[in-house]
Amino acid sequence: MENETVEPTETRTTTVAPTITDSETVAPTPAVVATTADTRITAGPLTESIDRDGCSVTRLCAAEPSTCDPSTSSSCFFYSAKQKTGGEFAFELSGQSTGYIGLTLSTDDTLGGNDITYICAADGSTVVLITATLNNGVLKETQSGMSDGKGRIDGDTIQCSFCATLEQQSSRRKRRSTSGYNYSTGFQTGTYDTSSGELGTPTTKIKTNIVDLSNSNSIITSTTVAPTTMFTTEATTIADNVTVAPTVAGNVTVAATTPAVVAATALTSVTAAPLTVGDGK
Template sequence: MTMTVAPTIAVYETVVTIEKGITKVAPTLTENESVAPTETTTVASTETTTVAPSLALNESAAPTPSGNVTAVAVTPTPAVVATMALTSITAVPLMESVNWDGCSVTRLCVHEPPGCDPSSNARCLFMSAEQQIGRNFSIDLSGHSIGYIAATFSTDDSLGGHDVTYICAADGSTVVFITATLHNDFLILTLSEMSNGKGRVDGNKIQCSFSVVLPESIMRVNNLAAALHTGSYNATSGALGTPNTAIMTNQVDFTNPNTTVTNMLTSNSTTATPTTTSSYAPTLHHSLLQTLLVTLAVLGLAML
């Protein structure tokens, strides 16, 4: 049977012809490209099958010829949205240990247990936030974990509603930074602004420092709630384990270093700073000396 195929105009059209066990793929056409009229084509047998092109949404198909050619309809499919690959960032070495210097003076600090020093206590879970300008803050984290330590910031008291989370994960002896959002106890990888990343791993103690722009609360004030977590990390696959939350704070003003922060999980104040008697000794000795001198002067006058 002799059949003449009329010219067609298609968008990204692909025609697959199966003839006597041989598969032939016609050239892919670009948008608005037309096919020149074909010569008279003889179809050898009814084994020849023409597959209609995949259609974009709202695209109409050209009529298919009748005869010994079988037309197979293809259901239109929506376009697939490409997603950006999320990668971790390797931190540069942190030369000095994270410590409590400046706590309650220049930076807001959170400890668990209260008052622990992250530079000497390997199991001290610690975070400090020091305002640079506006909502730009320098963050320090320290904690005992075989995988990662993380800090979450929430604009309300309901933690876990897609709240921005900054993660420091141990990859051997180095630290990698990962950003995510915390939602219903799950970490969902995302891209967030993070800079000046430094980190160190000492056994199971992970420490890191970085700069971020903290989220703005719905009331346009500086009050935020924070949470500190630990969890497992697979350095090969990049998989993050479920976060174990050890500190969950009330809403506090992060621009006020001296504000009192309470761990809502333990009802303990997490900002307690240990005091030492040495700072008070000079004043005490000075008072005793003054008293002694006054007493001697009185006795000297009495003897006259």
């Protein structure tokens, strides 16, 4: 057998240079911050006046005076609520104010415990829709909860319509619990600064008991908050240095430096007691 010589195999090592990948720093995306623009919506035009059609039939209504018609009366505070689908409701508001009108919804009998308030404010010839919370007499704007807003201004009358979504609330009736859209309501008016956007302290024109807004036949017990009348007559100096001082509750206090007959300043407002006519017995 012949011997065979095998040539050694040459192994070559190839060194591969590492690939350098350029690092790219990606800037974080800034968070979207809600601004005041998200709390206000300019309403579209409301072409027809709000009226009482469908009250107690297809929608729940409350008014002061109780039977006033906002389409014909120049002194009428009115709102209506109509359930559309689920928790979505259509609201209509009408009232006299040079600032704003609004509707506060509370889950209890007391208004002002961080309660949602839907506001229609007069800004020139347009209506601005504002969502706020009412807490201890102070309105604080929040993320808008109003949609499909329309509005109109006629003199000092503001009218608006909009949609809002409500949550169901539980209530106890005759020893059983029921669920519904149960809220006490308050119709509000107040001042509105178009330059700063500041909402003035609300004045309640209508206050109702807790009612189911989805039931057009809900029994409403309305309490009207009467405005407080204050006499603000400035001090008046008459002859002989006799000064008639203004009073807080309407009574005239006279502080005289010399004896004299004093002509008291006439009161600007006097409330007369009702005159009861008997049968002569």
